[in-house]
Amino acid sequence: MLVLTRRLNERIKIGQDIEIVITEIKPDSVKIGIVAPKHVEIFRSEVYEAIEQANLAAARGTESLNNVKELLLRLPTNIKD
């Protein structure tokens, strides 16, 4: 991993299109601004990892139940279209 030291308002450029700015520094947190093309998706890592975990749990759940369709058809639904 590349580690760089930056001061307030200093920047880091990643490739042609992405720039990171340190916009605020506090004792236990930093605020970071990110300039990137719209198609580049930016997430807090823990948010993305939570989605990955949820998808893995969903796939496991479907695989482990052997009567999943019957179970679902028994559920009460209140469809409002």
Added chain:
Amino acid sequence: MIKTPFGEVQVTEDGVMDFPQGIPGFSDQHKFILVPSGEESPFLLLQSLDDVNISFVVVNPRSFFQDYEVKVSQEDLQLLELESLEDGLLLVILVVASDPKQITANLQAPVLVNPKKRKAKQIIMNDAKYTTKHRLLA
């Protein structure tokens, strides 16, 4: 013919959807089909064709979460070739369990499908309004 948790299903080419980026945790899964559970039922199976052992139970969120609000970026709409969110089919992924009370829905990352172009994406919403685990049955 493939074997799925909803039974054996005949795959037709015009039913195959493309997830260009895969989905988080399964980035190498791109081709999926939607298998209904029954005519009157809102539940569907999102079944991978790249690995037939991978499938997800999905549901139209409107059936259970009436006030659910989804925000989609212009870039995602463009990727899916949708003019607006309303033109797409919105689904949420469930973690199923044998105890119905334990079934949860991922409202933070719904799946948006363009049924006409057969393109789909799991949309990750960055705001903290929804989580990955909302109980389906209140």
